Amino acid sequence: MAYCTPPVIEFRQVALTYPGPPPVPALRPCDLRIEQGEFVTVVGPSGSGKSTFLNIAGLLDAPTEGTYLLDGIDIGALKDGDRTALRGRRIGFVFQSFHLLPHRSARENVLLAMVYNGTPRADRTHRAREALEQVGLGHRVDALPTRLSGGERQRVAIARALVSRPSLLLCDEPTGNLDSRNAESVLSLLKQLHRGGMTVLVITHDQTVAARGARTVAIRDGVLHEQVTA
Template identity: 55%
Template sequence: MIELQGVQRHYAMSGQTVRALAGVDLHIGQGEFVAITGPSGSGKSSLLNILGCLDHPNTGTYLFEGRDVATFDDEASSDLRNRRIGFVFQSFHLLPRLSVLENVMLPLRFHRQPPPGTQERALALLDRVGLAERRDHRPSELSGGQMQRAAIARALLLQPALLLADEPTGNLDSKSAADVLALIDEVHAGGQTVVLVTHDNDIAARAPRQVKLRDGKVESDALQ
């Protein structure tokens, strides 16, 4: 599904060049669950942004399902991102004025012709994440764990090929974090490809494969 070859990403900051990624080679197959780990500044977020088509490498190749994403313009990247990739962030990014159901259905606003039966799928996803009875509530009426579960339901609405999770339990208490991680495990068990970025070794250990970054490069890539 994912193939990176020699991917580099650098930024100009205060007259200096910051090399966030310094030549990353990475292959991720359909249905894998991979944890991306590494110390602060190792390149985890930069790598996730490229995998999610939120950014482009300066050099190197990124193939997603055989397509060279590195050559895509903004419109093509946005289309791929909306149709094939789901995101779960540390900050839930739920719109406060919308109900839980409306937040879950938010990705439809970027589609001229939404797939049929999408509202029924949204309701089924809310039931799956234990929020069916909260569908008409506002985010402010939910706990942190409930908001993150709503965010996961939203990420899965259009049945993306890839789920990217960036420190998804960072703002949660231990019980809510366990619930969210169990849900991510369930998503993977259903055949979804999952890439999880975390600094927590215990969370990373849930993934069958761990890729550790250091100084913008892959330091290790191991199966558990």
């Protein structure tokens, strides 16, 4: 199949080895292609290399081998400042811990994500409300995190990730701190965002969560293996 646009993520024999002695290969050379609008999950046990994969995909670490292209941009050709700016524009992060400021409202927590990404001040309030409405929290914009359920707090965190209108939503164990009801609510939201055209990449140790993706990639001992989901 021919694609008109570059993939959001393209790994070409990407690997990362931590220096020794002895050197530790955290991610073995791998190829991976994630097209725009895909929902991909990466599953593996603790110590399998998921965190290394996340750090490379999220531009937090640079690979020691191979080529990584994000939206067709060769990451290895960028200076540190340019890579940081690209991360801020193109990637929205969602973590297991919500990382919300407890004494700031939902809207203020989302607003803060725009302070350093170049969003004009005049646009920030509208963009924050728009993002909260997108995750179903338009009625809770003034609520403090302490007044929100775990699922609602994660939705605020997702709104914060979406407010910069990234091309990739990168989620690290997004349901890890949630009970089953709130976890299902957050997973349903991710599916809804995917149906709306968002590229979603979820890192998880939970096979049940991994099964929600349209594609699943397993990682073990630093080696990626494509899996087929029903």
